[in-house]
Amino acid sequence: MQDITSSGGEERMKSKILLSILLVALLAVIAVACAPAGPAATNEIKIVSSLPRTGSSKGQTDTVVNGIKMAVDEANGKVGNFTITYLDWDDATAAAGKWDPAQETENANKAVADKDVMVYIGTFNSGAAKLSIPILNAAGPLVMVSPANTYPGLTKPGKGEAGEPDKYYPSKVRNYTRVVPAxxxxxxxxxxxxxxxxxxxxxxxxxxxxxxxxxxxxxxxxxxxxxxxxxxxxxxxxxxxxxxxxxxxxxxxxxxxxxxxxxxxxxxxxxxxxxxxxxxxxxxxxxxxxxxxxxxxxxxxxxxxxxxxxxxxxxGVTVDQYTGKAKDWLAAYKKKFNADPEVYAIYGYEAGKVALDAIARAGTKDRKAIRDAVFATKDFDKGVLGKWSFDANGDTTILTMxxxxxxxxxxxxxxxxxx
The missing domain is CATH 3.40.50.2300 (Response regulator)
Structure with missing residues (x-):
């Protein structure tokens, strides 16, 4: 004779198992639906700066960082479908009281490891650039735009030490530019x-x-x-x-x-x-x-x-000699930060504008493409320094002193x- 009680218990057990499976599936669907959308994360592009933010350089670099922020804010943190995140990194230490080789090296390696970083604005000190250029050069290469470096050997053959500048570019492709004359x-x-x-x-x-x-x-x-x-x-x-x-x-x-x-x-x-x-x-x-x-x-x-x-x-020219777009920028800076900029602030702004323009022209989140776009900067007039270009070495054509x-x-x- 069939055991009716046992059969009913078996059916109830099957129902519970089926219900559990359906519940797990439902939770999985909900989890996927609530997770951050893939494109939002994929479309974030980070611009980082590596400058001495500790010690007596801070007063100068505060205004450089403000200049970069102005450029990003004017774009409302967007370039096409990309969301722009700006990160302000310190390459100085309290112990050194100025830029620190170990800290600059750490910053460069951190930028390489973060696949969202597409532009490295820096450095402020030319010695720091000697360390970071080769690290970033081997990663894409990851492009640099310096608002302050002026040592010729970073870019110009025959202007510095033996082997410069080629020894800084292991990939044989240049990745370093600057918006100031050498x-x-x-x-x-x-x-x-x-x-x-x-x-x-x-x-x-x-x-x-x-x-x-x-x-x-x-x-x-x-x-x-x-x-x-x-x-x-x-x-x-x-x-x-x-x-x-x-x-x-x-x-x-x-x-x-x-x-x-x-x-x-x-x-x-x-x-x-x-x-x-x-x-x-x-x-x-x-x-x-x-x-x-x-x-x-x-x-x-x-x-x-x-x-x-x-x-x-x-x-370049000093703050008290700004005219045209530079003078308008100066007024906007004072209004935004309620303070006067130091002389390199405007170059921070120009570097930021160059980075954003290159990202727009590249149209893709790709380090090589954005590097190529930066080096293709010609007759640039979207900043405030007038019309200028990068030459093949990555130097600006601005020569005003x-x-x-x-x-x-x-x-x-x-x-x-x-x-």
Whole structure:
């Protein structure tokens, strides 16, 4: 005889199993429906910047970052179907007080590992670029747009150390560009300016970094070409407590002008203080430097009284000389951030505009395609620096240079250089 109770229990068990299967399937459908849409994640493009955001460079780079943010905000964070995310990375450390080689290397590797990163805006210091260019070059390559690097050897053959610039590009394809003129121009016009100022004897110092020594070497070569007497050229110890002995020695040589190739963060303020402390006032012995000291941090480090009359060269024109679109941008910057920008802010903005334009022209989320689009930038006028192009080396065709003096604790335009 058939066991009716057992048969009914079996049917109920089958029903429970079927119900469980249906429930699992339903939950799977709900999970898929609630998950983020694939295209939204796929269509995110990240632009990162790697700049010294710790230490005395922060005041300058705050304004560079603001410039990049302005460019992204104007596009409403969108380029075509792509959502643009901007990330502000620090390549400095508190221990170093300036850019740190280990931190810059870490940033470059982090960018490579994140497949959403399509553009790397940086670096600020040329020595940092030497480290990150090869890392990014082997990854796509991942394109760089620098708002500040000026060392010629990063891009120009025969302008730097042996093997430069090819040794930075293992893939044999260039991936580095910059929106500022290089030091082979700036260092030379500095020496020409010294000649115009009637200097005849110059002493040259540098901070022994890529940027500082590079521009000092260019200044020296051009000074000799201009017929100036170079009394000496040496590198300083950036960590020295003072430079009184050095400046006493230099004073004994009776120079008309002391040129310092370097950055504020390598003790430029103390160097100037000790020049004056040993009796070489700026109205007697000119102190000239490049754009590496063109920042409020230099004035703060040296002291307002000591910087009066200091001369500084810069690749481009100074904020007080902006006209047209640049002047309109300046007004927009002040309105947005309720502060004045430092000189490199406008180059941060231009770098951001270049990146966004290249992404739009590439039309695809592909590192190589976006790199190609950046290098194809010609007659670019979507920024505020006028119409310009990148050459085959990745250098800007903008060659405008200016000289400024410090008066009343402010940088004031003096003259156009190299005209």
């Amino acid at each position: 030091d082979d121009i700036q260092g030379a016009v500095g020496a020409q300016w010294a000649k115009q100022l009637k200097a005849t004897k110059v002493y040259i110092l540098d901070d022994q970094e890529t940027y500082g020594k590079g521009i000092a070497d260019v200044f020296e070569a051009e000074a000799k070409k201009q017929g100036l007497t170079v009394l000496g050229h040496e590198g300083i110890d950036a960590k020295a407590a003072d430079y009184k002995a050095l400046m006493t020695k230099v004073k004994g040589l009776n120079p008309d002008l002391i040129y310092f190739g370097g950055i504020t963060q390598n003790n430029a303020g103390q160097l100037l203080k000790d020049k004056i402390n040993v009796g070489m006032a700026n109205d007697k012995v000119i102190f000239m430097g490049p754009d590496g000291i063109y920042e409020d941090a230099f004035i703060d480090a040296a002291g307002k009284a000591n910087v009066e009359g200091v001369l500084v060269t810069f690749g 200016s000289g400024s003096s410090i008066k009343g604790g402010k940088f004031v335009f003096s003259t156009l250089l190299g005209q």
